[in-house]
Amino acid sequence: MRATTLETSTALEPVLARALLFQMKRIRFVEEEIARRYPEGLMRCPTHLSIGQEAVAAAVGAVLRRDDLAVGTHRAHAHYLGKGGSLRAMLAEIYGKVTGCSRGRGGSMHLIDLDVGFEGSTAIVGNSIPIGVGLALAAQLRGTDQVSCVFVGDGAIEEGVFYEAANFAVVRRLPVVFLCENNLYSVYSPLSVRQPPGRSIHGLAAAVGLATDHGDGNDVDEVYVKTAAAVGRVRAGEGPCFLEYATYRWREHCGPNYDNDIGYRTEAEYLAWRERDPVMLYERKLVAAGVFTEAGIDVMQVEIEQEVSDAFRFAEDSPFPEPAEAFEHVYC
Amino acid sequence: MTVSGEPRVPRTLTYAEAVNDALHVAMASDPSVICYGLGVDDPKTIFGTTKGLQTRFGDQRVFDMPTAEAAMTGVAIGAALGGMRPVMVHQRLDFFLLAMDQLVNGAAKWHYMFGGQRSVPITIRLILGRGWGQGPTHSQSLHAWFAHIPGLKVVMPTNPEDAKGLLLASIFDPNPVLFLEHRWLHNTMGSVPEGDYRIPLGKARQLREGDAVTIVSMSYMTVEALHAVDHLRQSDVHCDLLDLRTVSPLDWDAVFASVRRTGRLLVLDTAAETGSIAGEIAARAAIECWTLLKSAPQRIAMPDIPEPTSFGLTRGLHPRAEHIVAAVAALVGKQIGVDELVARRTVPHDVPGDWFKGPF
Incomplete structure (x- = not known):
């Protein structure tokens, strides 16, 4: 598809708009609570927060059907929650509890909720890309109309396996959506040391033969509209697509803190992106459009805080798996 | 174990023919079995081991692939998660080394790291070279590497009867299995029963x-x-x-x-x-x-x-x-x-x- 001409500034249906705002605010609050509680030392695993990147996950999750499939990356909390994954099971997993979505085997980087088609996130950059393509191959062979969504970051586009998998998806016209969140950094390495000047990621994808589109990853309406159009084409059998959304990770690559002071990016850059906070922008937009009042947003926040508080309590109160369980499930 | 009621009349086949027979039996009995790899449908059909499969089962289930060993291994994992039973083949084990992330971090771990919820029933056939100048990168026997990774099974049959029975067991095993065929065995002859029989993995x-x-x-x-x-x-x-x-x-x-x-x-x-x-x-x-x-x-x-x-x-x-x-x-x-x-x-x-x- 070509650069869209759709009018994305129009507010979506109020029910959908509410759902998008709710999901973004929910993801934001979950992540901020993780950051706040992380120093307690009870979440004992590497944890990559999605604060600042909520719009893509919320919008894509709203576009996909419950029976559509998705795979994710090391930074997958938002993707998992957006797709409808259980919050309780995710937090319990981060706490290493037996009630976790992977029974404490995987932690923050290995999330799964089969009830909603979230087939798994993995911790090696690029690792889940061909797996998502294989899910699409199975869907095609079985004759379902499911779409497989492969979440990637800008770093994964430098892995050879991306090109291999994307090429195969093009050859077989597989129902895959490659969903790229470009947050400018691979850990602490900026795009400037990883790609030549003037090159675009979606341009690389287009050269492989993928239909592409790109847009503002901090504008949840825009992400929704573009993704919905793309997923519709993929579901109709028009072949795989690649969507690149520009966004920004607010906190450190891994862990709960801010790290603008360590020298790999500037405070000014961070503050500029923070001005474009996807949650705040959408709240303002919906209030201005009369979809919400400030008071209505406060009510939403209370609902979110109750759910999140309950989920943390569930995670903390759940038992650890017994040590002997470490020896189970090596083989099926 | 005999799964079907077909008669098990022994015939004399080569090891390569026995592998081919196993693939025919598996694909005929289960539509979720798919078979791919570089050259599966070329005129040489992987030393005869994939002969007749595409003609009989179609190009959706039996297909040549891009020269992309890593991604196609991941595709096998994903297809397996989606309900298929992929059988991949590489004409030398050495070519498969491009796919170690998918094998070790993916296939071997999936069942374990997601708490036993999903399994990855894939079979990867790897052919071991020897002699005739196969040299440093066409002759490696890396079964110890694979056996070192919890979650993988590693099969190395010696004779045609075992090759067929173990390949059928591998394909229908719920775990990822590496099936190593020594090139010097492909022409060895032996008595091979007809039909579907499976030899348990892990029995000498x-x-x-x-x-x-x-x-x-x-x-x-x-x-x-x-x-x-x-x-x-x-x-x-x-x-x-x-x-x-x-x-x-x-x-x-x-x-x-x-x-x-x-x-x-x-x-x-x-x-x-x-x-x-x-x-x-x-x-x-x-x-x-x-x-x-x-x-x-x-x-x-x-x-x-x-x-x-x-x-x-x-x-x-x-x-x-x-x-x-x-x-x-x-x-x-x-x-x-x-x-x-x-x-x-x-x-x-x-x-x-x-x-x-x-x-x-």
């Missing part, structure tokens, strides 16, 4: 019985061992010969039971010596059977060097029956000649027989 096969020395072997080394054991019998030295058939899981019960009976162990391996399965077997036998051992366990494997290409450089490089005879003779304290054994070999050292004319 006793090929010869004796109380002098336990010889544990796998894949092509078992062929050399059979020549050696039959030669030794002429000197009234009778060996137990265990063909492992699978190296993960490994049939420790069979190994220990034999070693306890004979008190002497010789392990053969197609791989380089250090860090080998042979080393693991020698170590565990020493630990488990120490007081019953009459001598230190021995092993014969490849030297710790890459395999060179030149006909000249490979002279005497690979362990053969005469080396096995010499090792057994030393274990039992006898002088046993090997001239007759060596003289019987009429083909050059770098081919398995007259049938092999290269190129690979």
